[in-house]
Amino acid sequence: MNESVGWSRWILFWSIALGGAAFDLVTKAIVFNHVGPPGSRPVSLIPNILELHTNFNRGALWGFGRSLPNSSLVFAGLSVIAAVAILYYLFVYGGAADGWLTAALGLIMAGALGNCYDRVVLGHVRDFVHFHVDAVGFDCAIFNFADNMLVAGAIVIMLLAVRTEQPEPPKASLESSVPSA
Structure with a gap:
């Protein structure tokens, strides 16, 4: 473990990662217990905007790659590789020195763990949130x-990447501002 990374970062990371994964799996x-399997009648939460609509997804986010052979195993393997890379970057390389980055990667780990569990145990990911705005014809893919x-x-990481910390301007010393005689 990188000595510059304290236990508080481990606690922050794993609280978000494991708490988020547990929340995902419980929801x-x-x-799925309340609504039923895919093909069951969706439950409207906000008419014509938000509903619980169960779906099985064999691909990645928004169904990307679902037609790949053994897609669940491919994406589960990629999740494991991502998890190892995240842990290495944070706790060996020292990336956990930044608390916001630690939290962001904790969120990514939570999502990866929740969906990886589904892929390995069920062979697909359970999605159920369907956001659509019928009045304007907007229809988002079903997600979890x-x-x-x-x-x-990912959004937090992008924001961290573009943040600009302005260096403090050098302070003029009294001697440099007084003309020499």
């Missing part, structure tokens, strides 16, 4: 909270 179980955590973590 999937509750919704793991997907939300992956996207939120």
Whole structure:
């Protein structure tokens, strides 16, 4: 472990990663138990905007790569590689020195763990949130909270990448501002 990374970062990271994954898996179980398997009648939460609509996804986010042979195993393997890379970067390389980055990667790990569990145990990912605005013809792919955590973590990382910390201008000393005689 990188000595510059304290235990508080481990606690922050794993609280977000494991808490987020648990939240994702519990919500999937509750919704699929309440609504039923794919093909069941969706439950409207906000008419013509938001509903619980169960779906099995063999691909990645928004169904990307679902037609690949053994797509669930491919994406589960990629999740494991990503998890190892995240842990190495944070706790060996020292990236956890930045608390916001630690939290963002915790969100990404939470999403990866939640969806990886589904892929390995069920052979597909359980999606259930369907956001659509019928009045304007907008229809988003069905997703789950793991997907939300992956996207939120990526957005935080992008914001961290573009943040600009302005260096303090050098302070003029009294001697340099007095003309020499």
